[in-house]
Amino acid sequence: MEIQRPRGTRDFLFKEMKERKNVESTIRQIFEIYGYNEIKTPIFEELSLFTTKSGEGIKDQIYHFQDKGGRDLALRPELTAPVARMYIKEFQKTPKPVKMYYFGSCFRYERPQKGRWRQFWQFGCELIGGKSPGSEAEIITMAAHCLEDLGLQNFEIHIGNLGILRNILNDTNISEDLQDQIMGIIDKGDVKELKTFLKDIDMDNDSKELLQKLIEMKGDSSIIKNVESIINCNKHACNALFELEELIKSLTAFGFSNYVVNLGIARGLDYYTGTVFEIYVPGLGAQKQICGGGTYNLIELFGGENVESTGFAFGFDRVMDALNKQKKSIEIEKSVKVFVAPIKSDMKLKAFEIAQKLRKKGIPTDVDVVGKKLKKILSYADSMGINYVVLVGARDIEKGKVTVKNMINGEQEIIDLENIADSIKSKLMN
RNA sequence: GCCGGGGUGGGGUAGGUGGUUAUCCUACGGGACUGUGGAUCCCGCGACUCGGGUUCGAAUCUCGGCCCCGGCCCCA
Numbered sequence: 247m248e249i250q251r252p253r254g255t256r257d258f259l260f261k262e263m264k265e266r267k268n269v270e271s272t273i274r275q276i277f278e279i280y281g282y283n284e285i286k287t288p289i290f291e292e293l294s295l296f297t298t299k300s301g302e303g304i305k306d307q308i309y310h311f312q313d314k315g316g317r318d319l320a321l322r323p324e325l326t327a328p329v330a331r332m333y334i335k336e337f338q339k340t341p342k343p344v345k346m347y348y349f350g351s352c353f354r355y356e357r358p359q360k361g362r363w364r365q366f367w368q369f370g371c372e373l374i375g376g377k378s379p380g381s382e383a384e385i386i387t388m389a390a391h392c393l394e395d396l397g398l399q400n401f402e403i404h405i406g407n408l409g410i411l412r413n414i415l416n417d418t419n420i421s422e423d424l425q426d427q428i429m430g431i432i433d434k435g436d437v438k439e440l441k442t443f444l445k446d447i448d449m450d451n452d453s454k455e456l457l458q459k460l461i462e463m464k465g466d467s468s469i470i471k472n473v474e475s476i477i478n479c480n481k482h483a484c485n486a487l488f489e490l491e492e493l494i495k496s497l498t499a500f501g502f503s504n505y506v507v508n509l510g511i512a513r514g515l516d517y518y519t520g521t522v523f524e525i526y527v528p529g530l531g532a533q534k535q536i537c538g539g540g541t542y543n544l545i546e547l548f549g550g551e552n553v554e555s556t557g558f559a560f561g562f563d564r565v566m567d568a569l570n571k572q573k574k575s576i577e578i579e580k581s582v583k584v585f586v587a588p589i590k591s592d593m594k595l596k597a598f599e600i601a602q603k604l605r606k607k608g609i610p611t612d613v614d615v616v617g618k619k620l621k622k623i624l625s626y627a628d629s630m631g632i633n634y635v636v637l638v639g640a641r642d643i644e645k646g647k648v649t650v651k652n653m654i655n656g657e658q659e660i661i662d663l664e665n666i667a668d669s670i671k672s673k674l675m676n
Numbered sequence: 677g678c679c680g681g682g683g684u685g686g687g688g689u690a691g692g693u694g695g696u697u698a699u700c701c702u703a704c705g706g707g708a709c710u711g712u713g714g715a716u717c718c719c720g721c722g723a724c725u726c727g728g729g730u731u732c733g734a735a736u737c738u739c740g741g742c743c744c745c746g747g748c749c750c751c752a
Contacts, residue, residue, distance in 0.1 A: 300752045324752055624714040
């Protein structure tokens with residue numbers, strides 16, 4: 247019986263793996279340019295780390311188990327909680343802000359569909375202990391920088407601030423439960439549903455109207471002025487709006503302007519405190535969101551000091567989907583460029599010798615180790631995209647020479663064995 | 677968790693009113709050729725997703741599982 251791959255998981259073959267590595271290293275480079283350092287946390291954690299953050303209900307959506315010592319453990323479904331946990335133990339007494347990034351796989355027990363897997367990768371960062379419009383602006387700019395360098399087209403960065411909605415809702419004296427429900431509807435962006443929902447709720451009409459207007463507030467920075475005039479009755483909401491204004495000034499200074507102000511972003515989670523942002527790529531269906539982030543207070547929830555953290559995470563697999571959809575192919579380099587082939591089997595050992603000489607000089611080289619015939623070797627080299635084949639034959643070797651065949655145009659050249667590495671290196675340069 | 681469409685050699689297809697499945701390309705193995713041979717030609721290899729049911733007989737009909745694709749719910 248054939249053993250299958252677990253549901254919702256993937257094998258990555260050579261080509262795909264190279265593309266993923268390319269994208270990974272691009273993002274990594276940008277993060278480091280902005281002063282972030284990489285960290286890595288375990289694949290599994292105590293189950294309570296995640297239930298504390300997201301509630302007992304989360305158990306339905308994660309892989310959890312007991313180990314042989316009876317500990318309740320879980321495969322991590324995300325990375326912000328592990329990072330917060332690590333911060334409390336390792337970084338509380340480190341000069342602030344602490345800037346870190348991570349890349350790793352996470353696991354969720356959900357029904358797989360397009361852009362959603364049971365094992366998936368997140369590439370994210372945190373700036374801990376330095377909440378300010380400036381750090382938020384820097385982080386958003388960095389996210390955009392990554393996507394630009396990857397050559398992604400048409401991505402939309404939506405920026406909002408939860409403080410505005412939260413404060414308006416707080417002033418209406420409705421229950422927290424109701425507030426959460428309303429936030430959920432607003433996050434969906436469903437104007438009609440919001441209208442119907444508000445109808446049956448005991449709330450003053452001014453606030454109802456305000457909420458309905460805000461959900462549709464979307465556009466460039468000029469809409470802030472409009473919002474200001476709408477909410478002038480609410481002091482706390484105005485403070486949040488001021489934060490947003492400051493953020494936009496900083497973004498301008500960082501030279502980033504390609505954003506959408508969107509006050510309908512709600513990211514229903516309690517621990518988000520102010521600025522939130524999401525990045526969408528049109529054409530990816532229901533999974534169009536490739537990145538989410540904002541400022542939140544998670545550290546205190548886990549028993550640390552009251553320190554706020556700003557961060558975001560790319561859904562790495564969705565970034566790959568978006569790139570693949572837009573580009574015909576992501577540039578990848580063939581790793582092996584030279585193949586050493588004995589013309590007859592009597593030259594087999596000589597071929598090993600020559601191949602190793604090239605490898606020691608840093609030239610990516612393959613050699614026939616299985617005893618294939620020349621015809622097969624050439625065909626194999628051709629299919630592998632090899633640039634040059636070194637033909638090792640007794641006649642040439644007697645004179646201290648080998649034949650180098652250019653696989654693209656078929657031209658051949660007899661060169662000295664003595665300085666073969668240099669000759670091939672200079673050929674590869676051209 | 678819910679709804680719909682699927683699963684045929686390693687990859688790509690046809691067949692579907694039950695009766696030895698088949699085909700082309702490709703991949704793989706072997707051969708002709710053996711110091712210019714990446715070509716060509718020949719030979720070979722290899723599959724009906726799994727399990728139960730109906731039947732003399734199931735790739736085909738039926739039920740269930742697994743997996744894939746799309747959508748809903750959800751998305752920390």
